[in-house]
Amino acid sequence: xxxxxIRRVAQSxxxxxxxxxxxxxxxxxxxxxxxxxxxxxxxxxxxxRLRVQLGLDQPFPVQYYKFLEGAVQGNFGVSYRQGRPxxxxxxxxxxxxxxxxxxxxxxxxxxxxxxxxxxxxxxNGVMANVIMSASLIGxxxxxxxxxxLLIYLFSVELGWLPxxxxxxxxxxxxxxxxxxxxxxxxxxxxLPSITLGLYQMTLIMRLVRSEMLEVLRQDYIRFxxxxxxxxxxxxxxxxxxxxxxxxxxxxxxxxxxxxxxxIITETVFQWPGVGLLFINAVQFVDxxxxxxxxxxxxxxxxxxxxxxxxxxxxxxxxxxxxxAGGH
Amino acid sequence: MLHRHTxxxxxxxxxxxxxxxxxxxxxxxxRAETFKWAGTTDPQTMDPHAVNSAPVLGFLNNVYExxxxxxxxxxVEPALATSWEPIGDGEGWRFHLREGVTFHDGSSxxxxxxxxxYQRASDEASDTRSWFAPVSEVRIVxxxxxxxxxxxxxxxxxxxxxNWMIMDKGWAEANATPLPDKENGNYATLNANGTGAFxxxxxxxxxxxxLEPHDDWWGEVEHNITRAEMTPIxxxxxxxxxxxxxDVDFINPVPIQDVARLAGNxxxxxxxxxxxxxxxxxxxxEAPALKYSAETTDANPFADARVRQAVAHAINVxxxxxxxxxxxxxxxxxxxxxxxxxxxxxQAERPAYDPDKARALLxxxxxxxxxxxxxxxPNNRYLNDEAVCQAVTGMLAQVGITANLDAMPVQNYWPExxxxxxxxxxxGWSPGTFDAEHPIRFLAATPNEEKKLGSWNFGGYSNPxxxxxxxxxxxxxxxxxxxxxxxxxxxxxxxxxAYVPLYVQPLVWGTRSNIELTQRPDNFFILRWxxxx
Numbered sequence: 001x002x003x004x005x006i007r008r009v010a011q012s013x014x015x016x017x018x019x020x021x022x023x024x025x026x027x028x029x030x031x032x033x034x035x036x037x038x039x040x041x042x043x044x045x046x047x048x049r050l051r052v053q054l055g056l057d058q059p060f061p062v063q064y065y066k067f068l069e070g071a072v073q074g075n076f077g078v079s080y081r082q083g084r085p086x087x088x089x090x091x092x093x094x095x096x097x098x099x100x101x102x103x104x105x106x107x108x109x110x111x112x113x114x115x116x117x118x119x120x121x122x123x124n125g126v127m128a129n130v131i132m133s134a135s136l137i138g139x140x141x142x143x144x145x146x147x148x149l150l151i152y153l154f155s156v157e158l159g160w161l162p163x164x165x166x167x168x169x170x171x172x173x174x175x176x177x178x179x180x181x182x183x184x185x186x187x188x189x190x191l192p193s194i195t196l197g198l199y200q201m202t203l204i205m206r207l208v209r210s211e212m213l214e215v216l217r218q219d220y221i222r223f224x225x226x227x228x229x230x231x232x233x234x235x236x237x238x239x240x241x242x243x244x245x246x247x248x249x250x251x252x253x254x255x256x257x258x259x260x261x262x263i264i265t266e267t268v269f270q271w272p273g274v275g276l277l278f279i280n281a282v283q284f285v286d287x288x289x290x291x292x293x294x295x296x297x298x299x300x301x302x303x304x305x306x307x308x309x310x311x312x313x314x315x316x317x318x319x320x321x322x323x324a325g326g327h
Numbered sequence: 328m329l330h331r332h333t334x335x336x337x338x339x340x341x342x343x344x345x346x347x348x349x350x351x352x353x354x355x356x357x358r359a360e361t362f363k364w365a366g367t368t369d370p371q372t373m374d375p376h377a378v379n380s381a382p383v384l385g386f387l388n389n390v391y392e393x394x395x396x397x398x399x400x401x402x403v404e405p406a407l408a409t410s411w412e413p414i415g416d417g418e419g420w421r422f423h424l425r426e427g428v429t430f431h432d433g434s435s436x437x438x439x440x441x442x443x444x445y446q447r448a449s450d451e452a453s454d455t456r457s458w459f460a461p462v463s464e465v466r467i468v469x470x471x472x473x474x475x476x477x478x479x480x481x482x483x484x485x486x487x488x489x490n491w492m493i494m495d496k497g498w499a500e501a502n503a504t505p506l507p508d509k510e511n512g513n514y515a516t517l518n519a520n521g522t523g524a525f526x527x528x529x530x531x532x533x534x535x536x537x538l539e540p541h542d543d544w545w546g547e548v549e550h551n552i553t554r555a556e557m558t559p560i561x562x563x564x565x566x567x568x569x570x571x572x573x574d575v576d577f578i579n580p581v582p583i584q585d586v587a588r589l590a591g592n593x594x595x596x597x598x599x600x601x602x603x604x605x606x607x608x609x610x611x612x613e614a615p616a617l618k619y620s621a622e623t624t625d626a627n628p629f630a631d632a633r634v635r636q637a638v639a640h641a642i643n644v645x646x647x648x649x650x651x652x653x654x655x656x657x658x659x660x661x662x663x664x665x666x667x668x669x670x671x672x673x674q675a676e677r678p679a680y681d682p683d684k685a686r687a688l689l690x691x692x693x694x695x696x697x698x699x700x701x702x703x704x705p706n707n708r709y710l711n712d713e714a715v716c717q718a719v720t721g722m723l724a725q726v727g728i729t730a731n732l733d734a735m736p737v738q739n740y741w742p743e744x745x746x747x748x749x750x751x752x753x754x755g756w757s758p759g760t761f762d763a764e765h766p767i768r769f770l771a772a773t774p775n776e777e778k779k780l781g782s783w784n785f786g787g788y789s790n791p792x793x794x795x796x797x798x799x800x801x802x803x804x805x806x807x808x809x810x811x812x813x814x815x816x817x818x819x820x821x822x823x824x825a826y827v828p829l830y831v832q833p834l835v836w837g838t839r840s841n842i843e844l845t846q847r848p849d850n851f852f853i854l855r856w857x858x859x860x
Contacts, residue, residue, distance in 0.1 A: 031738020037509065039379025040759060040769075041457035043782050047745075053510065081371050082532050083512030089532075148564055155572040163568040164560055270560045270569075272534045280369075280533065280561065283707075285738045 008309055012302040017068075019298040023291060024064040033080050033285035054080070067291055077288035081281070086292045090274060095176050096166055097266070097273030101258045103189055104197030108258075109251060112201040116208025121235060123213065132209075138202035143261065147195040147268035154191060162188050164270040196265040200254050207250055211243035218242075249308065256304045260297055360553040360859050362842075364577035364852070365566050369533050369559035374515040375492035376447050377507035379454040381757075384490045385851035386557065389538060390431075391492030391521030394422050394441070394473075395485050399845045399856065401666065401761055403486045407436065407493055407522060408473075417480025417804055419463075424471040429543045430495045431519075431526035438467040443496035445475075452506045458491055460779060461801075480802040482809065486668070487760045495520050524548070524855040525555065533559060538854065550855050570595055570837050576859070577844065579852060581837040583653055583710060589837060598836040600846045601666065604757040605659055605766075606709055608642075608719070608827040610635055613787035617750045619701025619731055628698055629750065635824035637688035638751075639678040641726040642719055644829050646680075651714045655833035661817050662756060662766035664831040666848045669763030669810065671817040677828075685726040697727030700750035708737040709755045710832055716753055744785045752785065755832060761849070763813050764800050771820055772797055788825045792816075 034047050034056070051057050055066065070077055076086035115135075119128040138146075155163035167184030169177040179185025215221065216239055224234045263275035270276065274293060281289035368382040375387045388396075394408035408422040428436040442465055449459035461481045466474040477484060494515070499505055502514040519527040524544045529537035538555045540548070558575070560566040563582045569575045571594070581589065581597060589597050610629040617623050628634045644658040660677040663670055689697060704716035713734040720730040730751065735743070744752055758765030773789040774781035780797070781787075796812050803809040820826070834850055845856040 029739075031736060031740075032742040033738070035741040036738070037378075039454045040757075041379060041782075042454075043457075043779050044776050078511050080510075083372060083377075083509060083516050084532070148568075151565065151568045151572075155574070156568050159572055163572045163574050164565050165558060165574075267562055268565055270558070270562065270565050276561075277533065283561075283736075283738070 004313065005310065008306055012306050015302050016295070016298055020068065020291070020295055021064060023294045024060050024067065027285075027287050027290065028060065030282060030287075030290070031285045033287060036284050037080060067288075071292075071295065076292040079281075079289050080286045081284045081289070086288045089277065089289065090292060090296065091175050092177075093272060093274045093277045095178065096271060097259060097262050097275060099179060100189065100192055100196060100265070100271060100273060101255075101262060103193040104200070105255060105258050107193055108197040108200035108204055108254070112204025113208050113247070115201075116205040117212060117235070117240060119205070120209045120212035120216065123209075131205075135202040135205055138198040139206075143195060143199065143264045144268050146198060147191070147265060150191045150195060151268070161191050166272055192265050192269040192271050195268065196258060196262055199261075200258060203254065204247065204251065208243060208247055211246060212239060215239045215242050252304060252308050256297075256301045259300065360551055362552045362555045362577070362854075362857060362859055363558065363575045364555070364579070365558050365560040365569055365575045366579050366852070367559065367561060367563075367566075370536070371532075372507075372509070372512070372516045373519045373527060373530060373536075374504075374507045374509075374513075375490075375494065375519075375521075376444075376450075376453040376455050377509045377516070379457075379759075381850060385849070386536070387492060387519070387521070388490070388523070388851055389525045389854045390519045390523045390527055391494070392523045393489055393491045393493060394424075395489050397489050397761075397847065397849070399847065401848055403489060407441075411485055413480075413482075413804070414474060414476070417477075417482075417802065419474055419476035420481075420484055421468070422473045422475065424473065425545060426471055428522050428545045430498065430522050431541055432495070432498055433543075434495050434497055436493070436495070436522055437470040438473050439470075440493055440496050441465070441473045442467055443499065444491070444493045447494060447499065447506060448491055450506050452508065454507075454509065455491065457779065458488055479798070480804055482802070482804045482806075483668070483760060483762050483764065486762065490759075492521060524550075546855075548855070550857050551859055552854065552857055555854055555857075567837070570839070573839060576842050577836065577838045577852070577857075579834075579836045579850070580710070581835045583651075583655060583833070583835060586653060586655065586835055594840055596838050596840050596842070598834075598838065598844075598846050599655055600834040601657055601664060601848060602757065602832045602834045602850055603664055603667065603761065603848050604709070604755045604832040605662055605664055606712075606715070606753065606755045606829045606832055607662065608638065608829065609752045609754050609786050610788075610826070611747065611750060611786045612789070612825075614747065614750075617698070617700050618748065619699075619733075619750050621699045623698040623700070628692065628694055628700075631692045632822075632824055633688045633692040634694065635827065636678070637685040637692070637726065638723065638728075639824055639827045640681045640688065641685040641728075642722050642827065642829065643680040644677060646722075647715060647718050648830055651711050651718060652830070652833060655835060656830045658830045659828050660821065661763075661828055662770060662820065662826065663758055663763045664848070667758060667761050667763055669813045671763070671810075671814045673814050674817040674821055682726050689727060694728075697729065699729040699731060702730040702732050703740065703743055703749040703752045704732060704734040705737045705740040705753065706734040708740065709753070712753060712755075715829070719753075747785070749785075754783075754785075754826075756783070757849070763817070764797070767793065767797055767800065767813075767816055771816065771825060788823070790819055790823060790825075793819055 034050055037050060038046055055063060079086050079089055082089060115131055119131055122128040151163050154161045165188055166179050167188035168182040169179050169185055170181040172178050179189055221234060221239055224238050262273060263279060266273045266275035267279050278293045370383045370386040372378055372383060375391045392406045394406060395403050396406035398404045407425050407428060409425050411420050411422045414421050424438060430436060445465045448455045461477045462475055463478045464476040468474055498520045504513045504515040517530050524541055524546060525538040526541045528539045536557045560569060566578045567585055570578045586597055589595055611627060612630060614627045616625050616627050648656045658677050661671055661674055702716060702720060704713055706713040716732055716734060720732045723730050756766050756770060768780060769783045771788060771793050772780040773794050774784050774787060793816050796816050800809055800812045834846060836846055841860040843858040
């Protein structure tokens with residue numbers, strides 16, 4: 001068990017290093033930050049001076065090494081655009097993304113499971129078929145289009161919900177800001193979280209439905225019904241429980257995707273989270289911000305995968321037996 | 328049974344959503360004098376000397392003030408200086424300062440602040456340093472008189488410092504920000520203390536910046552704003568939706584393709600004007616050979632003025648403006664727009680669209696069958712820049728020259744131009760001084776690192792007469808003589824076809840219909856000219 005964990009952690013660290021290396025080798029294709037930092041009346045000498053000052057004259061392995069050196073000490077450098085420490089900026093933006101991801105995730109899980117079960121149980125009903133057809137939209141329409149459609153419908157045409165931003169936020173603790181505590185903050189969450197969660201919701205719904213249909217065909221369900229158990233007990237205590245194992249795995253993996261894909265939703269709704277920060281950083285060639293964001297996202301994915309792997313190890317006894325037997 | 332639960336859950340969620348939405352709708356329905364606006368770019372700093380870029384200077388013009396400022400029609404008018412006059416025979420300028428002016432923190436303004444701001448803004452750490460290249464010394468005569476000495480007579484100096492903003496010496500020193508720090512930031516990056524009509528009350532980079540009126544402002548108040556909030560919105564569709572839904576009162580810019588649609592909407596107004604920016608094509612004057620040609624690898628046709636002339640005649644600018652700019656821009660024949668000082672009325676005529684003449688010129692230059700070359704173009708710098716380049720490519724093909732278009736983001740574009748990786752390129756130029764001398768200095772003068780000339784003259788265009796006239800234009804006090812020299816340079820640039828100017832970029836702003844404001848050609852949004860009805 002310990003050997004397994006150590007091996008997985010070491011692999012994760014290696015993955016992180018490689019992600020960082022690839023990211024750094026890509027940065028020079030993103031463009032040159034110098035022109036954005038100097039005005040129209042800059043001279044060639046100004047350009048060279050700033051390039052040396054930022055260390056951009058050095059080969060990328062050296063730049064990467066310096067970044068790593070700072071990163072392990074918790075120092076991600078200073079944003080080219082804002083002239084402030086990157087860690088500070090990321091912390092400032094993280095609550096917006098995390099709150100959005102949490103609400104979208106919750107929305108996707110609750111509605112996804114509920115609708116999945118519903119469509120499985122009433123698979124021939126009119127309503128279930130309508131929902132199934134409508135779910136195709138969620139799977140096939142690109143996120144930005146859904147976002148724009150929602151904005152035009154609920155903000156421009158109906159005027160019910162704000163078209164952009166996070167509304168009024170309230171400071172909780174040292175660095176967390178929340179939109180949950182104000183009416184405008186809650187209203188601002190609705191459209192972006194639907195936009196962000198729709199794909200995941202339809203995915204979970206379709207997964208739950210097919211798993212459920214599979215389980216409902218099993219003999220023990222038939223016997224349960226034959227025993228005269230009520231529908232609710234059969235459907236929930238027996239059927240749903242047994243469909244949840246693969247569903248939970250997918251939900252775990254989708255959690256990371258929600259945060260990573262928030263980039264598009266955040267751009268459409270001008271949601272002040274880390275995704276929007278990243279997009280702006282790309283446009284400005286703000287290398288320290290891009291590097292820190294990419295590392296953060298890869299740490300998150302690697303971390304989730306690691307946890308999922310460890311959970312498998314705990315849940316599935318066969319894995320343990322196999323390993324023990326093999327060595 | 329299950330479906331009942333699902334339905335209940337759904338209803339709950341929907342009701343909650345609707346309730347929240349309705350509450351907000353009610354809240355925004357009542358509009359106070361809080362004015363909200365959205366721009367594409369967040370000003371990256373609140374330090375007026377750290378970054379010389381339009382988003383920063385335009386925003387800070389509401390917070391800080393200079394000795395002089397520009398009025399609604401771009402004329403230079405008194406601000407912190409009430410009057411100014413040349414010293415002696417052009418040795419410098421004397422500025423008489425306004426008395427009784429206070430900064431936002433209550434401290435008073437005098438000559439010490441001017442001297443301090445000069446030292447701060449002209450330091451090597453400042454991006455605004457080049458404005459003070461002509462200045463030899465700044466002297467305090469008395470607390471309300473300052474002499475700014477120039478190394479040579481400089482008639483346009485007062486107009487060239489309209490964006491030089493005065494910072495309080497005491498405030499800067501107390502907050503340890505004697506110099507701007509662009510790389511690491513300091514107190515002035517997030518805070519401001521100017522004398523302007525509005526003071527900064529909240530600054531959240533990339534989220535929102537809040538201004539409130541400065542109660543002790545010296546000027547006469549024209550606006551009725553009690554609070555103003557600026558939010559950057561990068562996505563044009565989102566900005567437009569925010570304007571249409573009334574979440575913001577003003578957006579800049581409105582996407583060109585949406586102008587016609589907005590015109591039919593009674594809730595919003597579209598304000599159109601001409602920006603100071605001239606869009607042009609540039610050439611490699613010095614290159615020995617084309618870099619991206621399939622067949623002409625040992626010669627540079629663009630070194631021949633006749634070929635450049637052919638390009639000028641081959642491009643149908645009115646058609647470009649009609650289709651791509653939807654009639655919102657104006658063609659131009661020189662490097663500045665008619666709104667700029669020193670615009671040459673004598674040279675206002677653009678080469679006519681004449682493909683036959685273009686073909687004849689090409690034949691005369693030895694390219695009867697044309698040639699192929701590489702056209703570099705940004706795709707996110709100017710309005711519809713890539714589409715314009717595609718149109719240019721098509722029009723040049725009509726006369727037999729084949730452009731291989733390579734469009735890229737501006738972050739990659741400037742390094743390519745600096746590395747001479749082009750056979751023709753698209754450039755936009757907005758003169759910071761609003762004077763025709765500006766593009767001559769940056770685009771037409773022979774590149775000279777030491778004298779800071781021709782720093783954007785990528786193609787290395789060089790004409791001894793232009794180089795000779797430039798210092799004379801810079802120091803000529805007599806307006807008529809100065810204009811004559813500018814006319815001569817303009818004529819030379821047109822005869823040489825140093826560049827092919829195409830059009831002046833349009834400005835398209837959108838407001839709610841209850842907003843009145845003034846659009847200035849430099850695309851600066853001046854809050855004190857806004858009225859909310």
